[in-house]
Amino acid sequence: MLNNFITLKQILEGYKKKEFTSREVFASFYDKINERDPIIKSFITKLSLEDLTLNDFSMPIAYKDNFSTKGILTTAGSGILKDYIPPFNATVVEKLRNSGFVCIGKLNCDAFAHGTTGENSDFFATKNPYSLERTPGGSSSGSAAAVAAGFVPVATATDTGGSIRLPASFTNTVGIKPTYGRVSRYGIIAMTSSTDSIGHITKTVWDNAFVLNITAGHDPKDATSSCDKTADYLSDIEMGMAGLTIGIPKEYLKGLSGGIKDCFNSSIKTLEKLGAKLVGVSLPHTEYAINAYYIITPSEISSNLARFDGIRFGTTRESFGSEAKRRIMLGTYSLAAGYYDDYYLKAQKARTLVIKDFKRVFEKVDVLAAPVSPGIPPKLGEVVNDPIKMYMMDTLTVPANLAGVPALSVPAGFVNKLPVGIQFIGKNFSEKLLYRVGHAFEQETKYRSPKR
Amino acid sequence: MLYESVIGLEIHIQLNTKSKMFCSCSNDIWKKPPNSLVCPTCLGLPGALPVPNKEAIKKVQLLGLALNCTLNKNSHFARKNYFYPDLPKGYQITQFSDALCEKGRLETSFGEVAIRRIHLEEDTGKSMYTKDETLLDFNKSGVPLAELVTEPNITSAAQAVEFCKKIRELARLLGVSNADMEKGNIRLELNISLRKEGEKALPNYRVEIKNINSFKFLKNAVAYETKRQEELLKAGKEVLQETRGWSESGKKTVSQRKKEMENDYRYFPEPDIPPLEFDEKYVGMLKQELSQVLFYKDKNISEASFEKSKITKEKITYSMNDENELSKLVKEVIAENPAPVSDYRMGKENALQFLIGCVMKKTKGQSNPKMVLDIIKSLLE
Incomplete structure (x- = not known):
């Protein structure tokens, strides 16, 4: 029966009924890893099963490699940190550990999370389990691929401009980008401090809510983490979406490829069928979001990556990959005296307008529904050398990051046999509602059939 | 032709808080073994984050109130970006606009000195140079510093020294710093330029002087630099805008950095720390605390000296x-x-x-x- 160990919920129920032991569960995941990861290539570091300390209720987890793990290599996908072993755990790692999760390895990603395909990893590119010639999306490429391939029931990830939702939508998995400040950033190697959101990727919405119940909450070590009380993200999950008003933002429907548009239209029908009231809405400053994001992000990156100065981390700044170098240069430029007002400050003003757009629209609707990506997963090599094309893959995810609002990506079907996602965006701290909507949609559609 | 000195001071005051500025490491670093008071945050390890020390903020505000400053109700930290081996993050967390305290003043016997601002920042680590290597000690990294900046309206070495001494006394009275010069608790920098006597406008250049570790150095540096600049001006030459260092052994200032080599620090608001807001109630509480401190410690210095003179004068x-x-x-x-x-x-x-x-x-x-x-x-x- 071990082949059915797919979700955390199934594992937990099995433990309660004593149907299997934790060692059997872990062994079955390791079997899948050993069989397919040499092809998929999602792990940068794999711990050996023999070295793990398990108890009766241990659950497997793998971390995106920008999560600091005490005593375990943490590279952030970058050659600069190829030998870096942190002396401390990220708060999220600590919380999950204390809740029974046991780390089985660290997952590949674009170096310092800069990218939308995973190909900016300084080590290797991860493949999409649904089509080995395509990317699983990025920057959390390893996290999405590992969950999709059944190597782990949950993988943590970070979403700075779409890095959880995009790969989740490309791999038929569920990804949460929590409200900025809902989950501690302490110990996560920073990309853009003001938009980094710490989330995770799972097979199901229920599993996803279960994990957020553990990771959410104030952290005295992160001054930007919210003191607002957390909710029980599972308590309303079965309530369905009847009576909810869901907004469809027209700006998110521009420039979609044909298949994606059809897929989204059929998702809308499902929402209506489930009793939601749909209304067309507008977030007029959406078109400025991507430009503002690609100024603010490099600005913060140029500062956040300054600590890798070659003095304490082994390699010199020469060994930054080309995308990191590009962002360092762009950011240094937009913060420079004489350019600051025209670039950084202007981008922050645009950001304020994007925030206001969301505030205004959430006075009218409970949740927004939108496609995650304007297209299907690109082929490996297709966009990696064209930065603008790569950046444009973020157009539908970036606004939520600039505004700080939460968004949940849920499988929404297939286009050319490739997975496509839908995202539900809510107002700040509305994750509970997003899970409720996402769960209802998932239970109705069941697009996530056990893969292969 | 007679010239008048135009002097501004920057005084760094190490605060005597229990913990460092942005982490919980002990702030009692004097003579501790190198790198014994460090953590991921003050070492700038990837992923570590700063959390501001409320006690440090309060101490700067107390100092500001005692110096008749306006306390900004909204303030924030900023990043100052530059590379240096003892700066582990590649940027220093400091304040740029909206400093905690602005527009204060302090009376001296030569006239009032206007204070432009007092802001809060973190100290860097310490580099020690041996013959063929540089050693780094990060104990000092993240120690809270108040930086007090005056307007350039000090006119003599004697006034500068009196001002600094009063600041030292006040810091001790308020209990915000141990203010021990020998332990580097107070560090001075000055900028100085000359203008013709009677002129009101600021000169079109200024020379910054670093490495002033004592009041004696301060006095000597002002005297030397006044003379140097005066000679240049009298000879019809320009004084270069630059940063110079005081060399006590040579009893002179030495050029360190010309203007065109100045860094662009690319300041921007520190995204890891939310903006600070202070309400009326908090400021009221600070004022009350200040009056209690001053009553207990016997008035503030200007009043104290005023009172002493009254006692001797009147029978x-x-x-x-x-x-x-x-x-x-x-x-x-x-x-x-x-x-x-x-x-x-x-x-x-x-x-x-x-x-x-x-x-x-x-x-x-x-x-x-x-x-x-x-x-x-x-x-x-």
Whole structure:
């Protein structure tokens, strides 16, 4: 029966009924890893099963490699940190550990999370389990691929401009980008401090809510983490979406490829069928979001990556990959005296307008529904050398990051046999509602059939 | 032709908080083994985050209030980006616009000195150079510093020294810093330029002078630099805008960095720390605390010196001169104020002033303070 160990919920129920032991569960995941990861290539570091300390209720987890793990290599996908072993755990790692999760390895990603395909990893590119010639999306490429391939029931990830939702939508998995400040950033190697959101990727919405119940909450070590009380993200999950008003933002429907548009239209029908009231809405400053994001992000990156100065981390700044170098240069430029007002400050003003757009629209609707990506997963090599094309893959995810609002990506079907996602965006701290909507949609559609 | 010095000061004051500025490491770093007081945050390890120290913020604000500054209700931290081996993050967390305190003043015997701002920032680590290597000690990394910047309206070395001494005294009175120059608790930088006497406009250049570790150096550096600039100007030459360092051994300033080599620090708001907001209630509480501190520590320095001069100038008679009666009152005061009494026994002379004040209060100002002082001393020793 071990082949059915797919979700955390199934594992937990099995433990309660004593149907299997934790060692059997872990062994079955390791079997899948050993069989397919040499092809998929999602792990940068794999711990050996023999070295793990398990108890009766241990659950497997793998971390995106920008999560600091005490005593375990943490590279952030970058050659600069190829030998870096942190002396401390990220708060999220600590919380999950204390809740029974046991780390089985660290997952590949674009170096310092800069990218939308995973190909900016300084080590290797991860493949999409649904089509080995395509990317699983990025920057959390390893996290999405590992969950999709059944190597782990949950993988943590970070979403700075779409890095959880995009790969989740490309791999038929569920990804949460929590409200900025809902989950501690302490110990996560920073990309853009003001938009980094710490989330995770799972097979199901229920599993996803279960994990957020553990990771959410104030952290005295992160001054930007919210003191607002957390909710029980599972308590309303079965309530369905009847009576909810869901907004469809027209700006998110521009420039979609044909298949994606059809897929989204059929998702809308499902929402209506489930009793939601749909209304067309507008977030007029959406078109400025991507430009503002690609100024603010490099600005913060140029500062956040300054600590890798070659003095304490082994390699010199020469060994930054080309995308990191590009962002360092762009950011240094937009913060420079004489350019600051025209670039950084202007981008922050645009950001304020994007925030206001969301505030205004959430006075009218409970949740927004939108496609995650304007297209299907690109082929490996297709966009990696064209930065603008790569950046444009973020157009539908970036606004939520600039505004700080939460968004949940849920499988929404297939286009050319490739997975496509839908995202539900809510107002700040509305994750509970997003899970409720996402769960209802998932239970109705069941697009996530056990893969292969 | 006569020239007048235009001097501005930057004073870094190490705050004596319990922990460092952005982490929980001990701030008591004097003579501790290298790199023994460090953590992921003050080492700038990837992923570690800064959390501002409320005590440090309060201490800067107390200092600001005592110097008649305006406290900004909205303030924030900023990143100052530059590379240096002892700066582990590649940027220093400091303040740029909206400093905690702005627009203060302090009286000196040469006139009032205007204070532009006092802001809060973190110190860097320490580089130590041996013959063929640089050693880094990060104990000092993240130590909280108040940086006080004056307007350039100081006109002489004597005024600069008096100002700095008063700041040192005030920092001690308020208990915000140990203010020990020898331990580097107070560090001075100055900018200086000359203008023709009688002119009002600021000169079109300024020379910054670093590496001033004592009041003596301050005096010497101002004297040397005034002379150097005066000679250049008299010879019809321009004074270069640059940063110079004081060399005590050579008794001169030495050029360190020309203007065109100045860094662009690319300041921007620190995204890891939300903006700071202070409401009326908080500021009111600070003001109350300041008045208590000043009462306990005996007035602030300007008032204290003013009062002393009043006592010597006026002839005052006291009606309450019965020694037995006074002894009784002093005993009462001693019993009522155990904390100042023990402070005095620990060597804090200020506590004595407080005790005298208490006796004076009981006698409605009619006892001779000198007599009261003698009685207190005899009873406590």
